[in-house]
Amino acid sequence: MTCTPNLHLALLGFFFFFLSLPILSHCQSNPSSLPPPPNPRLERAYIALQALKHSITSDPKNLTFDWCGPDVCNYTGVFCAPAPDDPHVETMAGLDLNHGNLSGTLPEDLGLLSDLALLHLNSNRFRGPLPLSLRELRLLYELDVSNNRLDGPFPSVVLRLRSLKYLDLRFNGFTGGVPSEVFDLPLDALFLNDNGFRFAIPENIGNSTVSALVLANAGLTGCLPRSIAGMGETLEEIVVLNNSITGCLPPEIGALRRLRVFDVSSNGLVGGLPEAMGAMERLERLDVAHNSLSGEVPEAVCGLPRLKNFTYSYNFFYGEPMRCLKIRHVDDRENCIPHRPDQRPERECEAFLSKPVECEAFGCRRPPPPMHYPPPPYY
Numbered sequence: 001m002t003c004t005p006n007l008h009l010a011l012l013g014f015f016f017f018f019l020s021l022p023i024l025s026h027c028q029s030n031p032s033s034l035p036p037p038p039n040p041r042l043e044r045a046y047i048a049l050q051a052l053k054h055s056i057t058s059d060p061k062n063l064t065f066d067w068c069g070p071d072v073c074n075y076t077g078v079f080c081a082p083a084p085d086d087p088h089v090e091t092m093a094g095l096d097l098n099h100g101n102l103s104g105t106l107p108e109d110l111g112l113l114s115d116l117a118l119l120h121l122n123s124n125r126f127r128g129p130l131p132l133s134l135r136e137l138r139l140l141y142e143l144d145v146s147n148n149r150l151d152g153p154f155p156s157v158v159l160r161l162r163s164l165k166y167l168d169l170r171f172n173g174f175t176g177g178v179p180s181e182v183f184d185l186p187l188d189a190l191f192l193n194d195n196g197f198r199f200a201i202p203e204n205i206g207n208s209t210v211s212a213l214v215l216a217n218a219g220l221t222g223c224l225p226r227s228i229a230g231m232g233e234t235l236e237e238i239v240v241l242n243n244s245i246t247g248c249l250p251p252e253i254g255a256l257r258r259l260r261v262f263d264v265s266s267n268g269l270v271g272g273l274p275e276a277m278g279a280m281e282r283l284e285r286l287d288v289a290h291n292s293l294s295g296e297v298p299e300a301v302c303g304l305p306r307l308k309n310f311t312y313s314y315n316f317f318y319g320e321p322m323r324c325l326k327i328r329h330v331d332d333r334e335n336c337i338p339h340r341p342d343q344r345p346e347r348e349c350e351a352f353l354s355k356p357v358e359c360e361a362f363g364c365r366r367p368p369p370p371m372h373y374p375p376p377p378y379y
């Protein structure tokens, strides 16, 4: 049995019609003719994702192109998993649209994604606030909205996310204060850098359980509180460069014995490096450059066993043990160290070093007054 050429053409036409169907009638099939999502939880996810799709105004990589029909687990960027409270029910556990370059806003309907554990939206062009409804995401563990155009005040809704461990708000346009409660959250990592915040480091920073804390270019003012020692059991990396931190480094930072990276460069710190830093045995990278630190660099710091990169350029240090110059990468330029190359002009050093250092001169909390011990007995 052979087909007539006409039938061939008709079949071919039919074939091409179907081929083009997904593009021409993209998501246009009558929703009532589609089977319902397999369970009510995925049905809510479907509503949320359709709302998100509609609030996206530009999708240059077509990430949401296949966001059609009830089977949300098949959508690009969506991950489903059995519900922790019922292994027989499939739920939407993750949404990853990283590097999507998507424009738009985040709709309140995202609060319907109540089974979500991961929300990764980094490197897009979302603007506006985070929806308040995110507080419904009781299982949300990782929230990464970094490198977007989100703005407005600090999104306090994150304080309500009881499962949150990883909070990344960096590279957005958030402004104003940062609530101190963020340091009371049981987080593993906190990234607030490169926003328009302006806030003083709160006293409860020591309550934080993070291993990584990045507050660079973040409008920080005030001093490093002594209570920072409270992070001694968890903190491995703290980067607070390019802020307006003033006062002296408290000796309590020596209690940060797990710390590998300590970067307080480009701030307004004065005084010396505390001897107690010699107890930071895991320290690998130490950057205190571009401050107004002075005194002698403690031998104990340069002797730290794992220290590979120590940058203290652009300060007013006037002494350094030989040992410091044996560190693999060391930068001591633009200080007041005798017989070293590339130091500050003498008169600049004299002018600065003739003034006394006052750790409390910047409105920083004073250390507790010295206890009045009975005078030592004379022998």
Ligand SMILES: *[C@@H]1O[C@H](CO)[C@@H](O)[C@H](O)[C@H]1NC(C)=O
Pocket (backbone or CB within 6 Å): 023, 060, 061, 062
């Ligand atoms: C996205 O889909 C449109 C058609 O709807 C197509 O013209 C474009 O090339 C696609 N872009 C990518 C990056 O796949």
Ligand SMILES: *[C@@H]1O[C@H](CO)[C@@H](O)[C@H](O)[C@H]1NC(C)=O
Pocket (backbone or CB within 6 Å): 071, 074
């Ligand atoms: C989901 O996608 C897979 C592979 O892309 C496909 O085999 C399956 O039929 C799809 N499921 C539904 C319900 O569309």
Ligand SMILES: *[C@@H]1O[C@H](CO)[C@@H](O)[C@H](O)[C@H]1NC(C)=O
Pocket (backbone or CB within 6 Å): 060, 101
């Ligand atoms: C994102 O999209 C904008 C506008 O379409 C474009 O100018 C820009 O180059 C894109 N960025 C990336 C990283 O693809």
Ligand SMILES: *[C@@H]1O[C@H](CO)[C@@H](O)[C@H](O)[C@H]1NC(C)=O
Pocket (backbone or CB within 6 Å): 184, 203, 204, 205, 207, 227
């Ligand atoms: C956090 O620290 C402050 C003092 O620094 C303390 O008063 C407060 O109770 C702590 N909060 C929590 C939740 O641990």
Ligand SMILES: *[C@@H]1O[C@H](CO)[C@@H](O)[C@H](O)[C@H]1NC(C)=O
Pocket (backbone or CB within 6 Å): 217, 218, 219, 242, 243
């Ligand atoms: C330093 O931080 C300010 C905001 O606090 C920012 O405007 C500036 O670009 C930052 N500088 C660098 C070199 O990143």
Ligand SMILES: *[C@@H]1O[C@H](CO)[C@@H](O)[C@H](O)[C@H]1NC(C)=O
Pocket (backbone or CB within 6 Å): 263, 285, 286, 287, 309, 310, 311, 329
């Ligand atoms: C050492 O640290 C400085 C600043 O903290 C950094 O710019 C430099 O790249 C580091 N050097 C090496 C070799 O890691």
